[in-house]
Amino acid sequence: MTDAITMAGLVKSFGPTQALNGLDLVVRTGEVHGFLGPNGAGKSTTIRILLGMMRPDAGTARLLGGDPWTQTGELHRRLAYVPGDVTLWPNLSGGEAIDLLGRLRGGLDRRRRDELIERFDLDPRRKGRTYSKGNRQKVALVAALASGAELLILDEPTSGLDPLMEEIFRQTVQEVQRAGDRTVLLSSHILSEVEALCDRVTIIRDGRTVESGTMAELRHLTRTSIEAELAGPPDGLADLAGVHGLRADGGRVRFSVEAAALDAALRRLTEAGVRSLVSRPPTLEELFLRHYDRAGVTGRHAETAR
């Protein structure tokens, strides 16, 4: 399978601030790829490099088989972009902005445009300066989704949308996904959205990739939490590598355990005699919180990524 986007070892600094510090990103053709990271991690800078608006100081970036800086025009014919913070022309109506962007991209599907405006419940006659953030976002979304572009680059596209509109956004992306001929790079903070839509995700922090893989692979990296009531004392559980945060209170134990140590940990429990057991599967939230938390140990996270 070919890759729609391959970026390797990207470095970009703005004066003293290092925005990207060896970032890697691979998006396969036909997938919906989640692009995650805390605020200021370098998501928007990465996207700007992809769009040929910035040049990296070091590293390589390939987009749809071309060079995003030198082949800007021809590549842009094949993609559509929704910025994270949409600003519109104050004296152009939303409908005008949608049509203009569509035409500049080389034409848009009139029927699809009207259908999307309907679905997103957008009044296209309002002037740009009178739209709320969510409505400005809708204008950019309609313009992008109504295009036949083979790659959609969406930078936090649902920020400012109400839950109903978020649901509609999900549906439209799922339609795109089912059709199977388009690739989506979705930068987002909304975990349920990522979980529902994305085939693979890349998590970045401080300008470098810390985790990348399918959702299943990433879950594997997280810990399962166990709560059990035991007949006897849990011998040897504390010494087991991969068991964290063990708290024993009489017959009750609570701990979290890495996937690799799960089997061994459960064996220790059954040896002690299990009266009741609750296990919670790893949630993406935990995964993200681990990576988003700046107090976390950067080094170890970087290691797990490799």
Next chain:
Amino acid sequence: MNAFTGTGKLIRLVLRRDRVLLPLWIVFVCLVPVVFVGAFTGAYPTAEARQEYYETSVHTRAFTVAYGVLNGPGLGELVAWRSGFVTFMVALFALLTVIRHTRTEEEAGRRELVGATAVSRHADLAAALIVTCGASLVLGLASALALIGQDLPVAGSLALGLGFATAGCVFAAIGAVTAQLTTGAGGARAIGITVLGVAIALRGIGDIAAQSGDGPAWVSWLTPLGWAEALRPYSGERWWGLALAAPAVAALIVAAVALAERRDLGGGLFQARLGPSGAAPRLRSPLALAWRLHRGPLVSRIVGLAVVGLVCGAMSASLGAVMNNSGTAAREALARLGGPGTLVDQFLAPLMTMLGLVCACFAIQAALLLRNEERDGRAEPLLATPVNRLRWAGGHVAFTLLGPAVGLVAFGASAGLAHGLNTGDVARELPRLLSAALVQLPVVWVFTGVALALFGLRPRLVAATFAVAMASMLSGWIGQELRLSQWIVNLSLFEHVPKLAGHMAVTPLIVMTVVATGLITIGLAAFKRRDI
């Protein structure tokens, strides 16, 4: 929580944001009259020389319009008179500052952010007014002190400084009112600048009447700029001019608060209308979008220039008749500014220089629009389409080049037509004045080039081109008027343009066009290579 809760904190915010601009501005305004003291004592060291200068200048209407009434031949009177244009600039600065800290903030959504904290409804307006009026007073007192330091009389120096402050305070209050009217800061600025333009025109008419002792001199009283002048610095100060300004400022502020009281956040007296639900078939290229964005300001500027051209053209013939009576001295004064030729031409020539400056400002404004499209993130979605950077920028560049050209044509043609109708020789005057206006185009384009080169190399500095253009014109005018070294005069690009009655020197025009082309090429090449 009273009506002014939070004002103090917002004042600190305004001061923090303008911490560079305000001191620079105050120092600049203080320096101007001091420079004139030095220049006048240098060029006209004796009382006789100043008397002669006074006689040559007092009946020159172009001077009266530009600087105001000249009250006497004393050093202070000359300096005060010559600093007359500072009053306009203080007024403009105050107007723009208040709008920038009120409506611009509101339009950008920052007022909502601030307004949700423990500040009262009108705290932002109060803070913007207090800072702007305070700065106007400070610059007034500082320039008074600077002049007193030059051994000029205390009372006169205070009157001149307070005149500046008066203009600043009144136009700050006018800015507060206009900021309530429109939903966009651009519209508020346009209304405010129109008011200033009318005030300058009224003052000019009133002053010409006062100076020639004939006509509606009372018109000066209608304009805040006339009140500043009524203080008569160094010439028997009349302090009651201040008494007119104070109630006017108070009334304008009450009006602004009343208007603010009646509207919602983000709203204005004039509400935004609905637009079409789809774009017209023409709106399909960066050029078409640029036209859409530039056409509003462009059309109003062209109409404005055509109207001013008609008025000036109609005035010039009668002006020539009056000046024929005003003696050889006045003619000499005009010849310094306007070059050889008839008196009418000597009136029209500096007008053409001024026209060049105005059109250069329009071109810079257009370049600034390009810069703001990028800064505010509207360029990004466009550049994510197949449109390349040069095509996108090119649409705007077309308007920075052609907009001022059309403006020059509008002014030259209407002035030529009106003047020709007056003298009964349209066939001669129309092409003559039209070409006199059009020779300014290479100068305008050089400033366009500077603005676009900055856009490519240092986009934050595009607005500094205004200062470059202003300095260029002043170095020529002031240098010539005060007989400063020729190299200072030569710094001004406007001095290299053929004068109305002079011979057509084509070389400088070609050189300037080539320079402009080079600057634009540099700017676009740099823009192509830099990060957005």
